[in-house]
Amino acid sequence: VPTPHLPKATLVIRHAHVATCAAGASDAGVLADAAVAVSGHLVGWVGPDGALAAAVDLEGAESIDAGGRLVTPGLVDSHTHLVFAGERSGELVERARGRDYLAIAKVGGGILATVRATAEASDAALLEAALARARRLLAQGVTTVEVKSGYGLTVERELRLLRVVAGLEDALRSEMTVVPTLLAAHAVPPERHADRERYVRELCEELVPAVAAEELATSCDAFAEQGAFSLDEARRVLEAGSHHRLAPRLHADQLTCGGGARLAGELRCTSADHLEHVDDAGIAALAGAGVVAVLLPLSTLFLGLGRFAPARRLLEAGVPVALATNVNPGTAMTENAGLTLSLACLALGMTPAEALVAFTASGARALRRPEFGRLARGCEADLVVWGCRSVEHLPWHMGIPHALQVIKRGRSVYRAAPGAAADCGGEA
Ligand code: NIG
Numbered sequence: 001v002p003t004p005h006l007p008k009a010t011l012v013i014r015h016a017h018v019a020t021c022a023a024g025a026s027d028a029g030v031l032a033d034a035a036v037a038v039s040g041h042l043v044g045w046v047g048p049d050g051a052l053a054a055a056v057d058l059e060g061a062e063s064i065d066a067g068g069r070l071v072t073p074g075l076v077d078s079h080t081h082l083v084f085a086g087e088r089s090g091e092l093v094e095r096a097r098g099r100d101y102l103a104i105a106k107v108g109g110g111i112l113a114t115v116r117a118t119a120e121a122s123d124a125a126l127l128e129a130a131l132a133r134a135r136r137l138l139a140q141g142v143t144t145v146e147v148k149s150g151y152g153l154t155v156e157r158e159l160r161l162l163r164v165v166a167g168l169e170d171a172l173r174s175e176m177t178v179v180p181t182l183l184a185a186h187a188v189p190p191e192r193h194a195d196r197e198r199y200v201r202e203l204c205e206e207l208v209p210a211v212a213a214e215e216l217a218t219s220c221d222a223f224a225e226q227g228a229f230s231l232d233e234a235r236r237v238l239e240a241g242s243h244h245r246l247a248p249r250l251h252a253d254q255l256t257c258g259g260g261a262r263l264a265g266e267l268r269c270t271s272a273d274h275l276e277h278v279d280d281a282g283i284a285a286l287a288g289a290g291v292v293a294v295l296l297p298l299s300t301l302f303l304g305l306g307r308f309a310p311a312r313r314l315l316e317a318g319v320p321v322a323l324a325t326n327v328n329p330g331t332a333m334t335e336n337a338g339l340t341l342s343l344a345c346l347a348l349g350m351t352p353a354e355a356l357v358a359f360t361a362s363g364a365r366a367l368r369r370p371e372f373g374r375l376a377r378g379c380e381a382d383l384v385v386w387g388c389r390s391v392e393h394l395p396w397h398m399g400i401p402h403a404l405q406v407i408k409r410g411r412s413v414y415r416a417a418p419g420a421a422a423d424c425g426g427e428a
Contacts, residue, residue, distance in 0.1 A: 006057040007044050009037040011410055013383065014049050016066035019353075019391050021073050021360040022374040025315060028072075028353035028391045029375075036071060037061075038381040041409035046375050064405070068389050069423075072356060074143025074382030074406065075337055076363030076373045079273050079294050081183070081328035082130045082147045083164050086117025088329050101303055101331070102227050102255060111151070111187040114329050118151040118161070126164045131171055133327055134178075136335035138414050141403040143176055143382035144364065144372045146324075148221060150183030155207045158182065162216035175413040177380075179367050182211045182246060185222035185229045185237045200233045204240035212244035218368075219270065220246035224260040231263050238267050247368060253277040255305070265289040271322070271366040275309040276300055283310070287317040292366040295358070296326035297343035303331055311348035322362040323355060342398040352392045381410040387423030397422055 013036045023029035035052040037045040045055050052058070094104050104110050118126065130147070137145055147165045152158035162180055169178035184203045192199040211217050220241025222234040228251075229237070238248035247270045252260025254274035264272035265285025272278075272286055273294040286293055295309045314321050323344050326332040337359065344355035364373030371380045385405040388394060394402055401421040406414035 006055065007039055009039055009044060009056040009058055009061040011038040011062045011064070011381070011407070012036065012052065012056070012058060013064045013066055013071055013385065014052065015068060016071035016385070017068060017389055018046060018375060019070065019072045019356060020046055020375040021357050022376040025320065025357055025362070026351065026354050028356050030391060033068075036375055036383065038407075038410045041381055043375055043377055043379045043381050045377060064385065066385055069404070070386040070388050070390060070394070072141075072384050072386065073360045073373050073375050073379070074384055074408065075141045075359045076144040076367065076369075077137060077142045077324050077337060078146045078271070078322050078363040078366040079296060079324035079326050080145055080147055081150060081326070082133050082145070083126055083149070083161050083168070084114050084118050084151045084329050085121035085126060085129065086114055086329065087333070088113055091330065095304075105187075105227055108190070110330055112190065114151050115153055115187070115189070119157060123160070123164055123167070126161070127167050127171065130164065130168050133335055134168065134172055134176055137325070137327070137337060138176055138406060139401060139403060139416070140335060140337035141384040141386070141406060142337055143384075143406060143408050144179065144367070144369065145176055146179040146181055146367055148181045148183040149217070150186035150221070153187060153189045155202065155210060158184070158207055159210060159214070159216065162211060166216060174411065175408055177369075177372065179369065180217045181219040181221050181249065182208070182217040182241070183221040183223070184208060184241065185234060187223070187228060200236060203237050208237070208240040208244055208246065212246060217246060219249050221249040221251065223251040224258060224263065225251065225254055226256050226258065231259055234260070235263060235267065238269070242267070249273065253282060257282075261286050264291050270368055274299070275314070276305055276307050278310065283314055283317045283319060286314070286319045290320070292320045292322050292362060294322045294324050294366050295344070295348065296324055296332065297347055298334055298336070298340055299326045299331040301343060301347070302333070308347045311344065311350050315350070315354065320362050320365055321350070321354070321358050322366045323358040324363060336399065338394065338402060339399045342395040345395040346398075352395050355395060356391055381407060383407040387421050
């Protein structure tokens with residue numbers, strides 16, 4: 001009997017342990033033995049498997065039997081620096097000799113080392129390397145990725161990096177959504193130290209308007225930290241961005257407590273990122289202004305900071321908490337999104353459900369892209385079928401790949417090679 005009145009499905013995922021991530025910060029929205037129906041590139045229906053046939057027209061739809069496995073929205077990685085050249089593993093030796101991140105930066109290592117290597121690389125090489133990193137994220141279940149510039153430090157070079165990001169967006173169009181951010185103020189080039197006032201003015205009056213005119217980014221970011229930019233400088237850059245309709249974001253209170261979170265609240269930033277050293281006043285400012293706290297525990301571990309961001313206090317204060325990888329050449333040389341979820345639970349004290357929501361729906365919120373990160377009618381049909389049967393098992397079985405299949409906008413875009421990802425219920 002034809003059922004013309006029912007919405008037509010093009011793809012259904014059946015018999016899944018679905019986590020919709022659409023039920024609030026602490027609730028993964030789990031539905032046991034559930035189905036997700038996709039119509040074209042959107043989620044059409046989510047509910048009990050037994051109710052599927054009465055809810056959608058299944059005629060001609062492709063069907064995937066998840067066999068009780070966990071199905072979630074695609075991960076939303078809301079903070080990365082994917083476009084760079086060179087590598088800095090020598091910093092491990094420096095660190096073993098007792099030099100920390102700021103000390104290495106002071107003698108021309110750190111961000112400036114990457115700036116030099118990036119300047120020497122061709123556009124094609126930058127794109128190819130970024131593409132490889134993005135595909136490693138995809139294999140971890142990431143379907144939306146934010147990508148910052150920030151290793152250019154001059155107007156021309158920052159524009160060039162954002163054009164590479166645009167190339168990445170084109171190359172990945174069917175697999176992953178790329179959200180570009182101008183990291184306008186990342187480090188002061190050594191040759192501009194003597195006249196940093198003029199450098200900051202150039203960022204505000206030349207770089208930001210040029211990026212906005214070419215529509216190369218949707219957000220503007222700054223690194224407020226000792227050895228980087230002062231609060232006042234960061235404020236000027238972010239205000240210039242806002243003036244050009246670039247949403248403000250801020251690297252805040254990462255290495256020291258410098259009042260970054262308070263500034264993020266005052267400027268009503270969409271996100272404040274890092275926050276290992278945020279204080280109570282900073283937390284209150286974020287909560288009051290609805291700023292998303294983007295936590296990056298891989299970097300905390302990588303830098304050996306010994307102090308992780310206070311995720312529990314942020315959540316209890318009502319701050320939306322997102323998790324991201326922060327892939328970059330100096331403080332998170334890893335695309336391991338799964339390990340981020342594990343650290344969130346093991347080091348930040350988040351529950352597995354909070355961690356999953358943070359890496360999906362709240363990541364999307366940090367990017368102002370609510371169509372991602374949730375499995376609800378009308379959202380983009382970005383899904384991951386994981387090789388486990390509960391939300392808890394994902395962070396528990398630490399540091400190994402779990403994504404079996406990734407679907408972007410209703411189409412399968414990644415399948416793990418046999419044996420490459422774990423596929424177990426916890427017993428193997
Ligand atoms: O997010 N904090 C500033 N920027 C990066 C590090 C960049 C680098 O060391 O190359 C971060 O951790």
